[in-house]
Amino acid sequence: MEIEKKNAKKEFLFLAIAIIAYELVFQLVVLGIDFIEMSLLLFGFRDIQWEQAAELVYNSGIALSAASIIGFLMVGLILQKMPSFQKKEKITIKTLMIFYILMQGLQLLGNYILLPMALIAENMGYNFEEAVDMASSSSVLFSAFIYSVIIAPVAEEILCRGIVMQYLEKYGKSFAVLITAMLFGLLHQNIVQFPITMMIGILFGYLAQRYSLTAAIILHVLNNLSVEITGWLGEKFDIIWMLDTIFLFFCAFASMFIVWKKRKTISAFLKQKNEMPVFRWFFTTPLMMVVIIYFLVFTIKSATLI
Secondary structure (H helix, E strand, C coil), X not given: CXXXXXXXXXXXXXXXXXXXXXHHHXXXXXXXXXXXXXXXXXXXXXXXXXXXXXXXXXXXXXXXXXXXXXXXXXXXXXXXXXXXCCCCCCCCXXXXXXHHHHHHHXXXXXXHHHHHHHHHHHHCCEECHHHHHHHHCCCCCHHHHHHHHHHHHHHHHHHHHHHHHHHHHHHCHHHHHHHHHHHHHHXXXXXXXXXXXXXXXXXXXXXXXXXXXXXXXXXXXXXXXXXXXXXXHHHHCCHHHHHHXXXXXXXXXXXXXXXXXXXXXXXXXXXXXXXXXXXXXXXXXXXXXXHHHHHHHHHHHCCEEC
């Protein structure tokens, strides 16, 4: 047991180093490409103002796309782990739609989890308006749309479910799914997105384990595309937000029925071999705790002063 614990904590240390490297490289690539884009706009178009150029760069998805791709490649190299796209069970369109409904139902649950958090924040002089806007608004430029709907889902799933989750699976499948979902939520560094992304991250993980990484990517693409379409239509027609809420309630009730019907399968997944020592080893790895606290701080900081 002691040798197993030592090896596990060593691998969790490498994972923490990989995440630190990812964050560092991500930020440097974004800053570098933003600087290049800003310079090209200011020197290439003499009539453009600084504020206009800054807004274009802010709304661009080029830097985020490059940073996401370079980031997951670096994590893969550090952990010496290549993502597997191997198909396990065949997935049908019906099954994918069931997971889509579950995902939407969880998003409504996440919104209700946020209510007491929002009230506490408001009493402390903060609000979630900016975080909500970043999480739900549609892309302004085509490059940002491509990042949101294609690059981000593919890069995030390869990073989280393809590399990190597969790296952790030797310590238990449910352990790997839950820890990866937590890290997935934290990496967004948005207090509004955190509970929602963590919960749907569990769905993505289960989908990748049971069916394939490709299935998880498809569901992630559908999620981001839904957000883009709803945000774009909502900016033009106020009724869209009401219709979206009705749809989410429908998905929430349908999700309850699905969960009840599949309760035995869910119970069997949760009752896999005892993994509690591994959870304890993970959360007592000092550098990993530094990483978690770092992302948690920036997640909380996404709430802004009123």
